Amino acid sequence: MADSEALSSLAGDPMAVEALLQAVFGIVVDEAIQKGTSASEKVCEWKEPEELKQLLDLELRSQGESQEQILERCRAVIHYSVKTGHPRFFNQLFSGLDPHALAGRIITESLNTSQYTYEIAPVFVLMEEEVLRKLRALVGWSSGDGIFCPGGSISNMYAVNLARYQRYPDCKQRGLRTLPPLALFTSKECHYSIQKGAAFLGLGTDSVRVVKADERGRMVPEDLERQISMAEAEGAVPFLVSATCGTTVLGAFDPLEAIADVCQRHGLWLHVDAAWGGSVLLSQTHRHLLDGIQRADSVAWNPHKLLAAGLQCSALLLQDTSNLLKRCHGSQASYLFQQDKFYDVELDTGDKVVQCGRRVDCLKLWLMWKAQGSQGLERRIDQAFALARYLVEEMKKREGFELVMEPEFVNVCFWFVPPSLRGKQDSPDYHKRLSTVAPVLKERMVKEGSMMIGYQPHGTRGNFFRVVVANPALTRADIDFLLNELERLGQDL
Amino acid sequence: MADSEALSSLAGDPMAVEALLQAVFGIVVDEAIQKGTSASEKVCEWKEPEELKQLLDLELRSQGESQEQILERCRAVIHYSVKTGHPRFFNQLFSGLDPHALAGRIITESLNTSQYTYEIAPVFVLMEEEVLRKLRALVGWSSGDGIFCPGGSISNMYAVNLARYQRYPDCKQRGLRTLPPLALFTSKECHYSIQKGAAFLGLGTDSVRVVKADERGRMVPEDLERQISMAEAEGAVPFLVSATCGTTVLGAFDPLEAIADVCQRHGLWLHVDAAWGGSVLLSQTHRHLLDGIQRADSVAWNPHKLLAAGLQCSALLLQDTSNLLKRCHGSQASYLFQQDKFYDVELDTGDKVVQCGRRVDCLKLWLMWKAQGSQGLERRIDQAFALARYLVEEMKKREGFELVMEPEFVNVCFWFVPPSLRGKQDSPDYHKRLSTVAPVLKERMVKEGSMMIGYQPHGTRGNFFRVVVANPALTRADIDFLLNELERLGQDL
Numbered sequence: 001m002a003d004s005e006a007l008s009s010l011a012g013d014p015m016a017v018e019a020l021l022q023a024v025f026g027i028v029v030d031e032a033i034q035k036g037t038s039a040s041e042k043v044c045e046w047k048e049p050e051e052l053k054q055l056l057d058l059e060l061r062s063q064g065e066s067q068e069q070i071l072e073r074c075r076a077v078i079h080y081s082v083k084t085g086h087p088r089f090f091n092q093l094f095s096g097l098d099p100h101a102l103a104g105r106i107i108t109e110s111l112n113t114s115q116y117t118y119e120i121a122p123v124f125v126l127m128e129e130e131v132l133r134k135l136r137a138l139v140g141w142s143s144g145d146g147i148f149c150p151g152g153s154i155s156n157m158y159a160v161n162l163a164r165y166q167r168y169p170d171c172k173q174r175g176l177r178t179l180p181p182l183a184l185f186t187s188k189e190c191h192y193s194i195q196k197g198a199a200f201l202g203l204g205t206d207s208v209r210v211v212k213a214d215e216r217g218r219m220v221p222e223d224l225e226r227q228i229s230m231a232e233a234e235g236a237v238p239f240l241v242s243a244t245c246g247t248t249v250l251g252a253f254d255p256l257e258a259i260a261d262v263c264q265r266h267g268l269w270l271h272v273d274a275a276w277g278g279s280v281l282l283s284q285t286h287r288h289l290l291d292g293i294q295r296a297d298s299v300a301w302n303p304h305k306l307l308a309a310g311l312q313c314s315a316l317l318l319q320d321t322s323n324l325l326k327r328c329h330g331s332q333a334s335y336l337f338q339q340d341k342f343y344d345v346e347l348d349t350g351d352k353v354v355q356c357g358r359r360v361d362c363l364k365l366w367l368m369w370k371a372q373g374s375q376g377l378e379r380r381i382d383q384a385f386a387l388a389r390y391l392v393e394e395m396k397k398r399e400g401f402e403l404v405m406e407p408e409f410v411n412v413c414f415w416f417v418p419p420s421l422r423g424k425q426d427s428p429d430y431h432k433r434l435s436t437v438a439p440v441l442k443e444r445m446v447k448e449g450s451m452m453i454g455y456q457p458h459g460t461r462g463n464f465f466r467v468v469v470a471n472p473a474l475t476r477a478d479i480d481f482l483l484n485e486l487e488r489l490g491q492d493l
Numbered sequence: 494m495a496d497s498e499a500l501s502s503l504a505g506d507p508m509a510v511e512a513l514l515q516a517v518f519g520i521v522v523d524e525a526i527q528k529g530t531s532a533s534e535k536v537c538e539w540k541e542p543e544e545l546k547q548l549l550d551l552e553l554r555s556q557g558e559s560q561e562q563i564l565e566r567c568r569a570v571i572h573y574s575v576k577t578g579h580p581r582f583f584n585q586l587f588s589g590l591d592p593h594a595l596a597g598r599i600i601t602e603s604l605n606t607s608q609y610t611y612e613i614a615p616v617f618v619l620m621e622e623e624v625l626r627k628l629r630a631l632v633g634w635s636s637g638d639g640i641f642c643p644g645g646s647i648s649n650m651y652a653v654n655l656a657r658y659q660r661y662p663d664c665k666q667r668g669l670r671t672l673p674p675l676a677l678f679t680s681k682e683c684h685y686s687i688q689k690g691a692a693f694l695g696l697g698t699d700s701v702r703v704v705k706a707d708e709r710g711r712m713v714p715e716d717l718e719r720q721i722s723m724a725e726a727e728g729a730v731p732f733l734v735s736a737t738c739g740t741t742v743l744g745a746f747d748p749l750e751a752i753a754d755v756c757q758r759h760g761l762w763l764h765v766d767a768a769w770g771g772s773v774l775l776s777q778t779h780r781h782l783l784d785g786i787q788r789a790d791s792v793a794w795n796p797h798k799l800l801a802a803g804l805q806c807s808a809l810l811l812q813d814t815s816n817l818l819k820r821c822h823g824s825q826a827s828y829l830f831q832q833d834k835f836y837d838v839e840l841d842t843g844d845k846v847v848q849c850g851r852r853v854d855c856l857k858l859w860l861m862w863k864a865q866g867s868q869g870l871e872r873r874i875d876q877a878f879a880l881a882r883y884l885v886e887e888m889k890k891r892e893g894f895e896l897v898m899e900p901e902f903v904n905v906c907f908w909f910v911p912p913s914l915r916g917k918q919d920s921p922d923y924h925k926r927l928s929t930v931a932p933v934l935k936e937r938m939v940k941e942g943s944m945m946i947g948y949q950p951h952g953t954r955g956n957f958f959r960v961v962v963a964n965p966a967l968t969r970a971d972i973d974f975l976l977n978e979l980e981r982l983g984q985d986l
Contacts, residue, residue: 014526014527014531018527021522028599029511033603037507056616060627060867070863070864080615102605103517103563107521107570110529112587114587119945120577123573151848151849154643175699177670181670202668205665311605329693334951335741344542354647354690357804358644359643370553439835454828456831458828463833
């Protein structure tokens with residue numbers, strides 16, 4: 001009978017399972033962890049898509065493959081992947097490889113459970129509660145609620161959905177059609193997820209009123225007042241302001257106290273998108289950047305970014321103590337959230353979310369925090385600020401680097417001005433030509449695999465680089481390398 | 494200077510990092526993989542929440558801990574967690590521990606990248622495309638689109654959002670207020686995410702019209718017709734039908750051909766929520782259950798369920814070739830999706846989703862598929878059906894097991910009738926007393942750690958057990974154990 005014995009892929013042989021996993025783990029340690037974080041190795045192994053498809057042999061066939069082939073595939077996948085833990089990966093708002101967080105992620109994967117009930121996730125229900133409590137305490141709240149979401153975009157959506165539900169509880173059942181037009185406010189520097197969320201939630205992108213930002217990328221509270229008045233004059237009902245702590249490109253922090261004053265005056269929900277900047281709350285030296293955050297109604301904070309907890313680790317924190325999350329999102333599915341369980345069913349947190357199955361995202365952060373302590377994490381933040389400052393000061397000593405502005409965070413935005421353009425600031429096509437430099441250098445660094453830095457146009461500014469100083473393993477030598485490498489790559493331009 | 498040397502938690506010492514990870518991996522292999530899948534070990538180690546909090550010492554403190562303490566914590570986390578890969582875990586629509594999928598998950602975690610651009614996820618952009626192509630081919634489509642989502646609930650939401658956008662592209666910008674009231678249709682047996690999604694998307698739960706199901710849990714197409722007429726008569730605009738392949742409790746498959754006929758007649762988007770049942774498409778023997786699925790506009794399919802790929806692995810598949818996903822969800826963020834890149838920016842798939850950072854969910858499925866081949870996966874599905882059938886036949890041989898119905902899938906729903914209730918079917922409080930049995934047995938099995946089976950009330954039926962036969966490592970001996978154990982646990986009732 002086909003069903004008389006176990007059909008696990010390794011024929012139920014625990015020794016074979018262990019041998020496979022030991023072999024894979026050996027490859028992971030050698031290729032992803034050792035080489036993947038070594039400055040003497042490439043940060044990426046660029047291949048054109050068509051060539052890479054051939055190299056990977058992606059097709060899924062009828063017949064399975066031998067263990068030897070599988071291990072070869074594991075090596076190839078790692079080899080051709082970008083090493084985001086590498087000290088020359090400056091490309092994204094996450095970087096670095098924390099070994100304790102990785103340990104937590106491996107345990108999470110081996111346990112493979114869902115965060116919805118105490119029944120099947122007892123450790124993680126309690127752990128999530130404790131981690132959220134700790135994050136809330138750093139915001140300045142002694143009580144409240146919260147949940148881990150699959151990324152900051154969805155955390156931001158949750159905040160918008162909660163704010164509209166709090167004001168119009170009927171909308172859960174009756175939808176938006178019966179409501180007046182709603183208006184939410186955020187600065188032009190906000191993350192694009194606010195627009196995406198407004199569309200997804202049925203509000204439409206028109207409901208997002210864009211508030212001016214100053215030259216450093218911070219929301220202008222006076223313009224927020226003006227936008228609120230304008231929206232009201234047009235018959236819309238303002239209900240939420242989304243302020244940003246750590247904007248994506250410039251790393252700006254909106255002035256929360258002034259914005260909170262406006263929200264208080266108008267009775268608006270204050271959401272703070274601190275996906276990027278939230279981790280600064282751990283630093284006694286720098287947390288003043290978020291002064292006023294304790295006045296928020298909700299905060300989105302992604303420890304997978306500056307704390308390097310690993311994708312994804314994104315918390316939505318709430319000041320609410322009225323069970324708003326569950327009231328807004330709950331649907332009391334009787335097959336999962338039975339009320340006649342033998343334990344306190346308040347521990348079944350799954351009905352707080354719009355997902356059903358939900359990954360465990362707390363362990364990686366908890367284990368790293370246990371290993372580092374808040375002090376260790378604080379040093380990490382302070383070091384990132386110090387290294388960003390070092391980068392800025394070194395740039396000033398060199399020809400060919402033009403800062404977009406003095407950074408207040410760890411995003412360092414600048415143009416590399418190649419030799420042929422130096423001293424030509426007054427020529428009419430200077431900015432146009434300067435804007436073509438970053439894409440060329442990006443192509444060169446990626447094809448050599450020496451480094452990765454993001455670039456973008458921004459408002460009226462042409463393409464400039466944004467170095468993100470986030471990897472906790474960075475040293476001054478890596479920063480020196482970055483500057484030297486840009487000069488080397490751009491010397492003929 | 495604090496920033497003169499690397500501040501990784503293990504002081505930038507690659508040997509120490511490797512030693513930590515090796516030690517953690519050893520614990521994972523021993524505790525989670527070997528003991529966690531061994532029938533001679535407990536499936537769970539029940540503790541009351543307050544006691545568990547003490548045992549775990551969850552508090553996050555200023556000072557970090559020693560490596561020895563951290564390893565002890567890793568052991569405790571695993572020890573007190575539920576072993577979802579255990580052969581006596583029948584509790585959820587996922588179970589089992591596939592070693593190749595786990596290998597893929599460990600590699601994914603070690604690479605820690607986001608799926609949004611070819612730039613930072615070259616391997617995974619191409620791999621996701623290939624895996625989605627393969628899944629679409631099994632649905633019966635030679636072209637189309639798709640994306641991995643954080644769970645089936647969000648896949649279902651995507652389908653609803655795409656359907657309304659296709660009909661009213663203006664709603665992305667202008668929202669729902671300018672639209673007529675919309676109506677979507679699904680059976681009363683559908684997953685609760687349809688209701689949650691309607692609320693979240695701003696449609697409101699009232700927009701969900703509940704279609705009757707027959708006694709086996711399958712949508713009644715004639716009632717769908719009736720509901721559509723009623724909605725139209727009330728002034729609503731029908732736009733989508735969500736059919737289910739593999740309902741959560743009963744495991745029913747809606748009659749897709751008949752439903753597709755209705756959709757065709759009325760010009761409605763047909764979404765198929767095959768989160769649970771989609772994997773049956775791999776079986777030549779059983780795929781007839783999904784006949785007609787090729788007529789759908791969208792399909793949600795979670796390989797983390799019956800294929801044991803690991804949470805989360807949830808694909809939304811589309812027949813669309815007009816770039817609907819990107820048009821509906823895109824916002825062209827210039828810092829991420831620069832158009833002047835040196836490669837084909839069509840490979841930057843991140844703008845297809847409402848998330849920004851998105852986990853890599855394709856590798857675990859791809860690697861398992863490479864190892865097993867489609868044939869190996871097919872055998873797995875066929876074995877699950879065969880063992881579910883074995884369970885049913887064995888139940889019929891024993892006193893004390895009353896089937897809710899003959900299953901057509903691998904959900905086996907039944908009452909355990911304890912000795913004191915046998916032969917008392919005609920007594921007036923029989924059903925009420927029978928309904929109290931499952932919660933008592935559940936408490937006993939969990940506290941002993943011998944087994945986990947879910948139960949629920951359902952419609953007018955009192956609590957009954959739902960055994961999910963999904964773990965690929967199951968044997969007939971495990972099924973025999975299940976029956977014996979229920980008899981043992983319930984002998985005094």
